[in-house]
Amino acid sequence: MKLFKKRDAAPDPEPAAAPVKIEGKGRATPRRKDAEARRLHPVVPTDRKAAKAEARAKRDEAWRLRSEAMKTGDERYLPVRDKGPIKRYIRDYVDARFSLGEVFIPLAFVLMIVAFGIQTRLAQTGLLLMMGLYAVLILAVVDAVVCWWLVRRRLYAKFGQDTVRSQGMIFWYILTRCFSLRRMRQPAPQVARRHYPS
Structure with a gap:
C-alpha cells in the first residue's frame, strides 16, 4: 500500500494570448540637437531697445489702469488690499459719514504753527493749544473705533462672521x-x- 499517492497531474492551462505589440510612436524621434534648440530661449533679448520699450509700455499701461481704478473704483485693477465686496462696503460706509479724523491733520498743522508762534510770548496759551490738539486726537481715535464697531456689525449681518x-x-x-x-x-x-x- 502506497502512503503517498501521486496526485493526478493537472492539465496545462492554455497559453495566454500574446499582447499585440504596437510598432513605433507614429512619428520620428527628433534629434537631440533639434530638441535642445527648441528648448533654448535667449536670456538676453536680441533687440534690447525694443524689449525695454515693450516693458516700459506694459508698466505704463498697468500704472494707468491702476490710477484709473483708484478714481473709478474698478475692482479689476485695484490693489489686493482694496479688492473685494467687503472692502468696498467699508469704503462706502466710511465715505458716507463725517469722521473727526478728517479734520485732525489740517487742524494739527494750523495749531502747531500758532502754538510755536505764540510760545515765546504766551507760553500758557501755547500749552493749552497743544493740549487741545491732543484732545482732538483722542476724540478722533474714539470716533474711528465707534465707526469700526458699527461697520463690523453691519458686515457680520451682510456677509457672515467667518x-x-x-x-x-x-x-x-x-x-x-x-x-x-x-x-x-x-x-x-x-x-x-x-x-x-x-
Whole structure:
C-alpha cells in the first residue's frame, strides 16, 4: 500500500494570448540637437531697445489702469488690499459719514504753527493749544473705533462672521480711511455724504 499517492497531474492551462505589440510612436524621434534648440530661449533679448520699450509700455499701461481704478473704483485693477465686496462696503460706509479724523491733520498743522508762534510770548496759551490738539486726537481715535464697531456689525449681518474674519484686520483699514481727508482718499469715494450702503 502506497502512503503517498501521486496526485493526478493537472492539465496545462492554455497559453495566454500574446499582447499585440504596437510598432513605433507614429512619428520620428527628433534629434537631440533639434530638441535642445527648441528648448533654448535667449536670456538676453536680441533687440534690447525694443524689449525695454515693450516693458516700459506694459508698466505704463498697468500704472494707468491702476490710477484709473483708484478714481473709478474698478475692482479689476485695484490693489489686493482694496479688492473685494467687503472692502468696498467699508469704503462706502466710511465715505458716507463725517469722521473727526478728517479734520485732525489740517487742524494739527494750523495749531502747531500758532502754538510755536505764540510760545515765546504766551507760553500758557501755547500749552493749552497743544493740549487741545491732543484732545482732538483722542476724540478722533474714539470716533474711528465707534465707526469700526458699527461697520463690523453691519458686515457680520451682510456677509457672515467667518467671511469677514477671513479678510484679516479690518480695523486698520477703517482707521486709516477715517484719518484721511475725503478728497485725498485712495480709492476715491464713490458715494455722497449720508448715502450709506445697504
